[in-house]
Amino acid sequence: MLKGGAIMDVTNAEQAKIAEDAGACAVMALERIPADIRRDGGVARMSDPEMIQNIKNTVSIPVMAKCRIGHFAEAQILQTLEVDFIDESEVLTPADEANHIYKRDFKVPFVCGATNLGEALRRIGEGAAMIRTKGEAGSGNIVEAVRHMRALQNEMQRLTTLGREQLMAVARDLGAPYDLVCYVAEHGRLPVPNFSAGGIATPADAALVRQLGAEAVFVGSGIFKSEDPEARATAIVKATTHYDNPDILLEVSRGLQAGMKGLEMSDIPDSERLADRGW
Amino acid sequence: MKCLIFLTASVWLTEAGKRSEPMENIVGVLALQGAYQKHIDMLHALGVSAQSVRQPHQLTDCSALIIPGGESTTISLLIQEYGLYEPIKTFADSLPVMGVCAGLIMLASEVDDVRIKPLELMPFKAIRNHYGRQLHSFTADIKLNFDHSNKFFHAPFIRAPGTTQLSPEIEVLATHNDKAVMLSTGRHLALSFHPELTNDSRIHQYWLNRFCQ
Numbered sequence: 001m002l003k004g005g006a007i008m009d010v011t012n013a014e015q016a017k018i019a020e021d022a023g024a025c026a027v028m029a030l031e032r033i034p035a036d037i038r039r040d041g042g043v044a045r046m047s048d049p050e051m052i053q054n055i056k057n058t059v060s061i062p063v064m065a066k067c068r069i070g071h072f073a074e075a076q077i078l079q080t081l082e083v084d085f086i087d088e089s090e091v092l093t094p095a096d097e098a099n100h101i102y103k104r105d106f107k108v109p110f111v112c113g114a115t116n117l118g119e120a121l122r123r124i125g126e127g128a129a130m131i132r133t134k135g136e137a138g139s140g141n142i143v144e145a146v147r148h149m150r151a152l153q154n155e156m157q158r159l160t161t162l163g164r165e166q167l168m169a170v171a172r173d174l175g176a177p178y179d180l181v182c183y184v185a186e187h188g189r190l191p192v193p194n195f196s197a198g199g200i201a202t203p204a205d206a207a208l209v210r211q212l213g214a215e216a217v218f219v220g221s222g223i224f225k226s227e228d229p230e231a232r233a234t235a236i237v238k239a240t241t242h243y244d245n246p247d248i249l250l251e252v253s254r255g256l257q258a259g260m261k262g263l264e265m266s267d268i269p270d271s272e273r274l275a276d277r278g279w
Numbered sequence: 280m281k282c283l284i285f286l287t288a289s290v291w292l293t294e295a296g297k298r299s300e301p302m303e304n305i306v307g308v309l310a311l312q313g314a315y316q317k318h319i320d321m322l323h324a325l326g327v328s329a330q331s332v333r334q335p336h337q338l339t340d341c342s343a344l345i346i347p348g349g350e351s352t353t354i355s356l357l358i359q360e361y362g363l364y365e366p367i368k369t370f371a372d373s374l375p376v377m378g379v380c381a382g383l384i385m386l387a388s389e390v391d392d393v394r395i396k397p398l399e400l401m402p403f404k405a406i407r408n409h410y411g412r413q414l415h416s417f418t419a420d421i422k423l424n425f426d427h428s429n430k431f432f433h434a435p436f437i438r439a440p441g442t443t444q445l446s447p448e449i450e451v452l453a454t455h456n457d458k459a460v461m462l463s464t465g466r467h468l469a470l471s472f473h474p475e476l477t478n479d480s481r482i483h484q485y486w487l488n489r490f491c492q
Binding site for chain 1: 310311312313314315316333334348349350352353356357360380381392394407408412413414437438
């Protein structure tokens with residue numbers, strides 16, 4: 001029951017407690033937040049189960065953890081650890097350059113990133129229970145999350161205007177399962193919840209993606225890379241709930257300390273773009 | 280005028296043989312976090328007006344309230360942050376409230392977790408995550424005591440809360456493994472599972488017919 005909530009990246013029990021006290025509806029347990037993964041380079045892997053367990057012991061809200069794209073053995077370990085959700089994430093270094101995990105083999109629900117409708121439907125076809133925009137993790141820049149959310153919404157909208165005879169060609173062009181294309185054409189939305197992630201750093205960012213159709217938001221580096229994690233976490237939770245109320249957005253945006261510095265997209269070399277990982 | 284509309288709608292609903300038809304009453308759905316949209320969708324499908332409630336003044340238009348499932352720590356916190364605690368309690372003095380999952384926790388008089396400040400509208404104790412973590416979520420076929428069709432309700436339990444220390448005045452409307460999972464005080468209704476995630480509107484219809492007139 002994550003809808004309408006904020007899910008926060010945390011790297012230790014203390015941060016998890018801050019997130020829970022601020023009203024986060026779940027935490028993502030990981031050893032390094034995306035901004036640090038980006039800075040450090042090297043291979044990023046699943047976090048130490050011991051560290052995830054500590055966070056599970058600290059908070060009562062759901063705990064998510066990330067595995068590498070295609071790394072089903074990491075996912076098996078996380079499921080056995082009884083994390084509440086697995087994020088098959090482009091933030092970690094991909095383990096398989098052709099295949100994502102066949103998520104229907106698992107009982108624990110998966111969330112997967114997508115940059116467009118075809119990618120979203122492929123992940124759902126593999127069994128993802130939730131989709132999120134990839135955005136550009138660790139950038140503190142909302143522009144990619146907005147691009148991905150708009151791409152998804154525009155493509156879904158377009159499908160609702162097409163005739164049945166056009167849908168097989170759409171499935172071919174998108175590289176997406178035909179039955180899921182038909183579902184979107186009929187309902188104008190994904191058959192699973194649609195969240196947003198990647199670059200959310202302020203209450204206004206959270207409100208923006210919510211107004212663009214995100215049912216919940218992931219906040220990665222934005223909180224614990226800022227100068228006032230507690231206040232910012234609380235403000236983002238409130239902005240996620242009251243996303244369409246400018247009076248409240250104004251109130252919660254006031255007086256926060258500096259946010260994370262953030263990166264201009266043109267400063268990130270193509271080879272370091274996380275959103276390009278996954279297929 | 281408002282009274283008249285209310286009365287007319289009630290009579291009309293009764294005369295219509297408790298079918299799902301439009302009525303003037305607006306059901307509020309607390310929309311701080313969680314599965315509020317699914318409740319609004321189901322109410323609309325039943326021809327009932329519904330609106331989301333995020334601030335106290337939005338309660339004044341409503342004649343009934345649903346507190347949906349979600350994270351109870353988040354919902355409890357936001358209820359207090361936005362000054363909804365007392366207004367919901369006052370609302371509940373005369374009008375019906377249905378609590379689902381986290382909403383059940385909020386309706387209880389006591390919770391096994393100090394992070395939650397329940398509204399104390401129903402005399403029982405709620406146990407958070409009684410049925411385990413996400414991985415242990417399940418659906419169960421349960422019998423609805425009020426429904427004589429003998430058709431099971433396919434009930435999704437998601438990190439569901441348990442109930443204990445029920446006061447004698449509580450009416451149990453459904454059980455799972457001898458534990459009350461749907462209970463009522465006559466005015467309010469609490470459920471451990473999520474009827475809004477099914478295509479089966481019997482529980483919402485029952486609530487509207489019995490509690491919301």
